[in-house]
Amino acid sequence: MKIGLITRNENGWHSIQLRNAMKSLNITPLCFRFPDLVARVKCKPILSIKRVNILEDLNAIIARSIGRGSLEEIVFRMDLLHRLERLGMLIINPAESIECAVDKYYALTLLEEQGLPVPRTVVTENPDEALEAFYELGENVVLKPIFGSRGIGITRVSDPDVAIRVFNTISFHHGVLYLQEFIPHGGSDIRAFVIGDRVLAAMRRVADNWKTNVSLGAKAKSIKLNEEIENLALKAAKTIGCKVAGVDILEKPEGPVIIEINSQPGWSGLQSVTPVNIAEEIVKYIITELK
Template sequence: MKIGIMTRDGNGWCSTQLRKALDKKNVTPICFSYRQIIGRINYTPEASVNKIDILQDLDALITRPIGRGSLEEIIFRMNLLHKLERSGLLIINPPLAIERSVDKYCSLTLFQEHNIPVPRTAVTESHDEALKCFHELGEDVIVKPVFGSRGVGATRITDPDIAARVFRTITFHHGVLYLQEFIPHKNSDIRAFVIGDRVIASMHRIAKNWKTNVSLGAKPVSLNLPTELESLAVKAAKVIGCKVTGVDIMEGPEGPVIIEINSQPGWRGLQSVTKTVIADEIISYILSELKA
């Protein structure tokens, strides 16, 4: 059996963990990047990478971060995944789930439609309208890139003059303005790691400021997640369609809210505070899906 790992760096920490977990199960890992793939139409193989016929030779495909790219590159990568999935390849996470979670507007609207609590959020292309929303949201907002990740580019704004300037700058560069009410969280939040319909591990992330991303230095602290929050995280994963995912939960003054869901999560920080071998869990899940 062979399982592909779509990754920019096959020697990265998470990919190495996945390769080891596959080795243990006697499955051959094949690492490659999007750039190496050829998609063919009206002749075969329909998708190949080096000498490998993706649809014939691979039993499943694990997607690691899709990376940055032009609109054309990203849309091609997503359509390639959709094509492979239509042709019967098991892809974790499925392309639709990647699209839904990468776009914070898309995921938060879906959460709200399914009664999953989220912070009040406003999204617009207009800096003037954004300024109105800044006041609506209580003049203490987080402005984030709609497609951002790892806390990069998120800013807290409490001053209307700074808000006006920042909003103008973002629209000048054709960015979409994503404004969210600030949730007081004492510099800590929760990351729940969901595989299938289970939370397999979770942690508190304790930071020195309001950004609790581990990649920005927040400290992982082990956590036994209360059942209600487990159910919430699993429901969030289901609504988006993610099979392996990191769900960010904040405990606000009015109860828990989901801030985002990550379809291509890292787990190095989480692994340091749990005995569960996360890569083994991911691979066992994929193998069970292949049998089902």
């Protein structure tokens, strides 16, 4: 069996974990980047890397990274994943779920439509409307890039003068204003790691400020989720369509709320407080899906 791994850096920690997991399960890994792929129409092979027909060569593909790129590059990369899926390739995560998860507004609407708890959020291109929303959300908001990750570019605005300047500047540069009520969480939140229909492991992320991303220095603490939060994480991942998902959950006094689903979650922090080998569990899941 051979599994492709789309990664920007085959020697990065996660790629090494996945490659080692594959080897220990007798699977040959093939690491590649999107620019390695060639797509053909009305000639063959339909999808190849150095003329090797990947539809024949690979059993499944793990899409770890879509990467940075222009709109054209990203759309083309997603087209490639969709084409592979239509031709029968198992891709983790499915292309559609990557598209849903990467878009914070789209993902939040899908969760809300399923009746799942999410924070009050206002999204607009209009800076004047954003200012009105700033007051509506209690003059204490988190402003997020719709396509952001790892806490990068997320800011907290609680001063109306700052709000006006920031909203106008973002709008001038054609950004979309995504404003969310600030949820006081005391510097910690929950990350649930979902594989298939179970929560494999979870952690409390503890930071010395309000951003709890492990990539920004938050510390991982092992936790066992209660049934309510576990079911919430599973429903959220299912709603977005992710087979492997990192679900971020904040705790309000009234109950938990989901702030985002990560379709390409890292697990180095979680692995440090979890006895199971997470990479192996991902690969084992793919093997069962192939059967």
